[in-house]
Amino acid sequence: MFNSSNLLNCVLFPIVKPNYSKLNRQLENKVIVITGTSYGIGESLVNLLANIQCHLILVARTHDKLINIQQSLAHKKAKIDIFSVDLRESEQLDNLMTNLQRYSVDILINNAGKSICRPILQSLSRMHDFDRTMKLNYYAPVKLCLALIPHLQRNQGQIINVSAINVLLAPTANWAAYQASKTAFDQWLNCARPELENQKIKVSTAYLPLVKTRMIEPTKIYKRFPALQADEAAAIICRLLQTKKHQYKPWWTIIVQLASLFFNNIWVKLNRYFLKKKL
Template sequence: MELTNRTILITGASSGIGEALARRLAHFKCSLILVSRRKEILDKLKEELKQKANSIITLQCDVSSKTEVTKIFDFIHDKKIKIDIAILNAGIGNEMKVENYDSAIAEKIFNTNVLGMIYFIEKLIPEFIQRRSGIIAGISSLADNRGYSRSGFYCASKAAISVYLESLRLEFKPYGVKVITIKPGFVKTPMTSKNKFPMPFIISAENAADIIIKGIQKEKRVIQFPMPTVILSRLVGLLPTNIYEYLASKII
């Protein structure tokens, strides 16, 4: 996939991996559609990058609101913008002990991480199928492989994303639409800065963006990184339940 002059939509573009992707992709002379709840930050980013990208549109949107997502696509259709690649990056996490169990946190995480992605894909499907082209790249996580202590809602949401994207990849194949699952390990972002547990092999958002862009260029089905964490997560995923639970209990 040649990225130069492509129109690329990025959700969660105001910080972390989304911001890093916007900065990197601007150098490819892309037309960028940057989406986030914090439009003022997007507007500052636009000012900084406007001499590099072909064009930049900033749009405020809470991806967990189907109404707001619909308004975004009404604008895109009114402007007759054709999206080539959608990088659905918006996501949140929250560490929570069972003693402080709160289903409202689950609603927030699933509404953002899972339904937020579904709402965008629902709007992308008709045009991508009609054109028989397009790339949907969804950000999941290497944490999709097990239920990690205090991160059950987050892990479950990422497992749902991984399975959902795999299903879509099969269904879209006859239409020439590519679906890419992106599974980062620990990446230095405002979200991970809140973590109070060890984060082995953590990498910068800029490094993550470079890996993701190279993977999209190669149209990989799954982009996962960094490799030490990929190997570790695979080994952990293969552990019998009793052994995993024993080892995990020693880390808590």
Template sequence: MPKYTLKEKVLFGSIHINMKKLEKELQGKTVLITGASSGIGERIAYLLADTESHLILVARREEKLSVMKEDIEKRAAQVSIFRADLRNHEEMERLLAFLHTFPQGLDMVVNNAGISIRRSIFESLDRFHDFTRTMAINYFAPVQLLLSIIPLLQKNKGQIINISTINMWMIPFPYWAAYQASKSAFDTWFRSTEPELNATGISTTTIYLPLVRTPMILPTASYRSTPAMSPVHAASIIAKSMYTKRRTYTPWWLVFAQWGSILFRSVWQRLAPAGLRKKGDNK
């Protein structure tokens, strides 16, 4: 486990993985991981390297995927890599065609690929693409992917693991309209389809993560001193859900944040604009 500050230890605790259960669960199975070349996706791929599974790693950086394949195949897992930008229609179609070449189907999908953007709405007035590109990867891409491969998962009574954010359960924050709207869209889609998927034997899991210290948060300077979960810890939570089949994961303190969002909503709506005006005056 990573080195945490005292505050991070309290917020995130520790997690134990039963490697024997994980190895037994994944033996001979095929696991698709999107956004696999960095951050959480990379860590989960390396965490599964000692299992006798077949990992399909998808990301935009083919060179990085090739290095990962070489590293991981020195251990127990087999690896297939596929370079694709899931926002690109042609590349997505090629990926789907590739996935349908596996006669054994798929056993698990880790929907991890995503993009984050922090920008004031007034800085996006002439940047509609901020919203289209965010929706493209955080919502449309996983919907298109799953619509195609659900039959492959149904064949093996597989599992879909969606990597989401705790923001789904709290008051939306300023500057994050594009990101939060796109993540909310897929979260709603996924929760709506869960009963149908579960009825056919497909397990569904949503991992609601707090801030994770990945390359995706680097552009936001304020996050450098904010408590954040490590990618290794996040990957461990995901791996554990593969054998527990737990439907959701949330940090222990999220329930208090949810109650705060309900009880103090009106206070937030009064104070937030004043705080933003003051911040603007200090620029």
């Protein structure tokens, strides 16, 4: 049934549709590495790309889930290889990079990610939160890019980063670990972009708003917020694959960016108000 929350979703997140027949032609026989494919946005993306005659290399930790995805899509056009890897573990990451040298990779989609919502005062003895988010959201994609840049250079390929709109907006309380690590890779990729584009490697970033996946489940308040579905977020990534545009961000991002620039003090006060109200 259509209600006011559906309407709000339609206004905030108008449907983004790639031209699938163009995408089919563009991705034919391409080798695409996608991280974080066992759940959420990554899994939805694999479901969409499986209809194309390309070669998908899936990376995530949950081996059974990867096997399950590979088997359930075996009748589709794409060839699928899987690698069960914890991208935070340097030995496993190094093994993955050695294995990836066997392929001629055309596209890297950095999607694996971990979010943590925790107040600083509850993090005093939890340095591992910052370590884990940096390892997965920053160091792993940097290492993967460095290993695959020679492939992408040869194949005039593309890097797509699945980022979060928060990276473009004023910082939010309780999100220090996640936001710092996502911002770190965003900065890295934006610095590298002119160099990569001189080598004919396209760089695209999806600055996604909230997406209904298991990632946001622990944050109760998000249940009431407008959000994309995982397959809508996957369609946005497909559109970046097809158009090779530099970025996707929701149309209202600029309004919120201006507001966070001009009313930054009010934003900080609002953060403090809501934190106190919670205590």
